[in-house]
Structures are given as structure tokens and as C-alpha cells.
Amino acid sequence: MRIGFVGLGAMGVPMAVNLVNAGHDVTAYDLRSAATGPVIDAGGHAATSIAEAAQEAELFWLMVVSGEQAQAVLFDAGAVDELPKGAIVIAGCTQAPAMAADTARRLKERGLKMLDAPVSGGTAGARAAALTIMCSGDAAAQAKAQPAFEAVGKRIFDVGPDAGMGSTAKMINQLLCGVHIAAAAEAMHVAERAGVSLQTMHEIISVSAGNSWMWGDRGPRMMQDEPPVTSAVDIFVKDLGIVLDQGKAMRQGLPLSAAAMQMFLAASGLGHGAADDSQVIRAYRALNGAKKP
């Protein structure tokens, strides 16, 4: 298939490369034109403008940072004027469900279909073509996009016909991720303040009912002073922000998400917004007194 691909960040580059490797005709665009290098090396094409990436695209895949950026690409930079009739827009970014629904509505006015298809699995999953894709939208459009999804993902879920459902599923995953990271930090902080060995504690929980994916992944980095950044504190300020904005729009109290958000906000306010999100534990140390082991 001819695929226009916009947004060549840490996720977008390996995804575009995997699409090329699966035999698709990929024309990629990024504001930083150097970012297209790996796609060209794999055998794909670089566009010099968004409009050029959109021309003759059967799928137009957006891996930009936000729903706002997706709308800018589509409506301000003129992609919608270039996309051929029947083209399917794939919104792969993490965004508020209401924003995804709004974009789908505006595209529909132009006769274009959208799949609300955020992904999970991080850069490792993107490189391994092992992403989880949570897709909502028209069934025929989902069927058409399926071979492209399979080129980048291992688990592809149909979350329903309505734009916003895919983003809701992703948002719910982020809700759990954010709460579990903060809960891990709360638990680690109780342990360090009580003088329990964090190594032993990590081992115990890893084989107990209190275990979580985040405990396994972030726990070891909570024991480090300056861990490598795999995902920043401010990413969860953004993602839990989406959860709570959506909760506000739906008039829905979400006590745990709200409490977790305060800890990420505090960590960011303490100057650790760009630090690894495991460092939300610093907000606990600030709150209750630092007794580091």
C-alpha cells in the first residue's frame, strides 16, 4: 500500500521502517528532515512537505506528539486537500478521546475516514514490530489497514466503531500505568523510611500479589539516584492530565488518578520533570522527609 507517514520520533522511525520492510510504499515526513534518513535507507521515500506525503496515500499515518499536532498536520498544513478520495487517516498519537472524536468528525466532513489507533509497547516494541494497537473506527477501514498494523504490531485490538474508543483504551492503560508507578514509589518510600532493604522488598513483591508490570520495570530504577530516562515524569503529567481532563468532561471523580497526578506534578515542580518517571519517588521524599537507604 502507499502510505504517507508523518512524525519520525522514537516511535515513528522504527514503525515507518517496519512498514517499508513489510513491502509497503512509504513516503515519510518530519519537521526535522534528517529524521527521514533511516526510512530512506530501508528503501522508503522522504517528502519535503506534509502535502507531498499526503499525495496518493491510501493510508496517512500520524505518529505526532499530540492530537493538536495531528489537527495541525491535517487541517493547517493542508494534508486534507491532498489526500485522495478513500484515503484512511490513522491517528496513532496518544490524545484525549474527545480530541480524536473531533478530528474524525472534521475528516468526515471532507469525506475522509479516520482510525483512532494509539499504540503501546514503547520504542522496544516499535523496533521489534511488537506494538499493541488499540483501534476504533469503521470496520471496512480497519480491515484495509490490518496488513499495515500487522507490519508494526503483534496484538491488534478492535475497540469498536467510534473514534475516541481507541484513545479511551489507551487512556485507561495510561491511568493504570501512572497510578502503578506512583503506587510503587509510595511502597518503596514506606520501605526505605522503615529501613527495609529495597532489594529484598523488590524481590518479595515480584513474587507476590502486589506485583505489577510497572513494579518490575520501574522498581529497579527507583533504587538508583540518576537512572537512565526511559520515559519522563512530564509524560505522566501529560497522560494523567488527559485522564483527568476526560474525567472532568464526563463529570467523573477519579480519586486514585487524581492522587497520582499530584505526585507527578510535585516531582515536576521539584525540578525533576525531565527525569525518569521512576523519580516520582523524590516527591515522596520531599513530602515525608528523605531517609534514603
Add this chain to the structure above:
Amino acid sequence: MRIGFVGLGAMGVPMAVNLVNAGHDVTAYDLRSAATGPVIDAGGHAATSIAEAAQEAELFWLMVVSGEQAQAVLFDAGAVDELPKGAIVIAGCTQAPAMAADTARRLKERGLKMLDAPVSGGTAGARAAALTIMCSGDAAAQAKAQPAFEAVGKRIFDVGPDAGMGSTAKMINQLLCGVHIAAAAEAMHVAERAGVSLQTMHEIISVSAGNSWMWGDRGPRMMQDEPPVTSAVDIFVKDLGIVLDQGKAMRQGLPLSAAAMQMFLAASGLGHGAADDSQVIRAYRALNGAKKP
């Protein structure tokens, strides 16, 4: 070894039976004398009083419901007067760390050692002799108890020399369990209110970074109206109560534990205290309006 064993509940019975099966000389006691049946069938003995269970015991193992009950058995029912010199008390109940430390201190005044050794793994783990044991206390006492621990548990952790550390480790596990159950309910509730299929959502999270042991175990029961009770809402009112009492004693703010506690309290207040703890989701439905799928 000669083992006195008090407290034959859902955990205590299979543990005592496994101790008999491992070749130990077990004398068991429970307020409900009929509870000793399976222990006698396995080849153990039934005591008609706590004092009798304590006589000549090398290990005196308490699987009662709380730290208060443990103190009543030891000091009010006179076990300490019967235990021979050098006997080791094993406090296997879930209790506040301060309570465990207090009991150890009172036993020390009588020349007796205590191991603070709560367990995790539930009735299934108890039956399979696959419990996780979090033990703190004197190293020589731990070494002496090790064969008995191995008869009931698969993972035995040494959490340190001080009574209270074992209970702290268990408390930290309960903190995570309680927060993760409430977080799962919060996430499920967002899904059901947004109209996302709960089955699909459960499948997505199970292969995503938002996964937790509790999501896998409690999630399916959240989708049921009247699930079987594997652990009741009021158990987490008790266990998160221990977490927050300890936090209060240590002057330690624990925002996620506190938020989770409110949801379990609300579920209990709504009349679901004896329901399966997955039904904390009913507190969310009450809070935000029930739109059940």
C-alpha cells in the same frame, strides 16, 4: 520438631497439615475444636487448650486473625507460662509492624524469641505449600525455623533482625494490593462509562504496561454482578487501615493508599463489606453514576 499451632482458619489448616506431612510433631488448637479434624486425619494432635498446645513446643506458630489475638493467646490465655525455655514464637498473622514489635518486646521479657513472619499466597498457596514468607527476627531463630518454613512455603525471605520488619514487608504488599484493586476498579469504571467492552479492555491491559497481578485476578470478577468471595472488601478496610495507621504513627503522608482506602470504606458503607473485594467497583458506580454494561 515439636510444633504448637494455634489458629486453624482457611490458611492455618493447610499449613498445619503440611507441617504434619513434612514429618513434624504438630499439636494444633482452635477455638472451634472441630477445625482440628484435618490435622488429626493427617497424623497430628489436637490440643484442648492453648496451654496444652504450648507445652514442650519448640516452635509455637500463631495463624490467628490479628496481632491483638496473638497477644491474647500468648499473654491472656497463658501460652507464655507453658512454653519451654528456648521456644520460638512464630507470629504468622497480618498485623501492624508496631504491634509485632510490641509482642516481641513482651516475649523477650519472658526470655522467649519471636519471629515476625507473615505470609502471602492465599489459601491456594497454603494448600500447595507454596506460600511466600516474610520473616524478620534473630538469625539463629530463623535458621532453626527454616525447615518448618520450607514445609509450608516456597519463597522464604529474611527481612532483617528486628520484629516489625516482616510485618512491614507484608504491609507494603497489602498497600500495593489495595491500591491496585482500587485502580483496576477505577479503570474498569472509566471503560464501562465510556462504553468500551470490558472484555476487550481486560485483554488489552493484560498484554500492556498497565497490567498488574490484581488486574489479572480481580478484573474478571469486576465484570460479574455477584462473584464468589475470595477475599472480602472489609479485609482491605483492615489492611489499608494498618497501612494508614502505621503512616500516621510515622508521620508519613500516603496519598494513594488514603484514596484507595476511601473507596473500600465507601464500598463497605454501601453494604458490600462482605462482598468480594473486586466489588469496590460499586463504590465508583455509586460515586459517578452507574452505567453498567
